[in-house]
Amino acid sequence: MVQAYKIDIVNNLKERLQDAKAIVLVDYKGINIEEVNQLRSRFRSEQVDYLVQKNTLVKIALHDLGITGLDEYLVGPTALAICKADEITPARVLVKFLKEVMEDKAFPTFKAGYISGNVMDSSQMSALSKLPSRDELLAKVLGSAQAPLSRFVGVTQGIIRKFVYAVDAVAKTK
Numbered sequence: 001m002v003q004a005y006k007i008d009i010v011n012n013l014k015e016r017l018q019d020a021k022a023i024v025l026v027d028y029k030g031i032n033i034e035e036v037n038q039l040r041s042r043f044r045s046e047q048v049d050y051l052v053q054k055n056t057l058v059k060i061a062l063h064d065l066g067i068t069g070l071d072e073y074l075v076g077p078t079a080l081a082i083c084k085a086d087e088i089t090p091a092r093v094l095v096k097f098l099k100e101v102m103e104d105k106a107f108p109t110f111k112a113g114y115i116s117g118n119v120m121d122s123s124q125m126s127a128l129s130k131l132p133s134r135d136e137l138l139a140k141v142l143g144s145a146q147a148p149l150s151r152f153v154g155v156t157q158g159i160i161r162k163f164v165y166a167v168d169a170v171a172k173t174k
Contacts, residue, residue, distance in 0.1 A: 047085050
């Protein structure tokens with residue numbers, strides 16, 4: 001018979017995973033408690049839920065939500081980074097943490113990710129982490145849209161300026 005607290009854990013996991021845009025599996029072995037707390041703090045500041053739970057309970061919760069592609073990655077020490085706001089944030093936070101705190105050590109590492117209905121392996125997650133954020137992409141698109149308009153304004157101002165100079169020159173000669 002299944003113990004009641006395990007059912008509560010699975011229900012809690014399902015609630016956390018329900019509307020996630022990104023679920024990232026992280027192999028956290030080799031990282032000490034102080035570093036885990038720093039990583040957790042960074043995730044929390046970016047609205048990413050970071051937790052460690054038994055793989056079997058995570059599998060049950062994922063299966064209940066219809067996600068079966070991560071089963072092969074749920075072996076050994078596994079932490080979950082869950083984000084409901086942005087697809088790229090968990091990967092970017094982990095890579096930034098590796099560079100700044102872990103000084104490019106080989107741990108913690110990506111195991112896999114579930115992004116917008118697609119399972120991604122560790123190399124794809126690393127590539128995903130290098131993409132600019134949504135806000136940066138929107139700023140680039142807006143800048144690209146504004147560039148022709150600002151050039152047009154500059155050209156028309158130049159024409160008006162030359163016309164004013166010509167009228168001024170004519171006025172001075174008369």
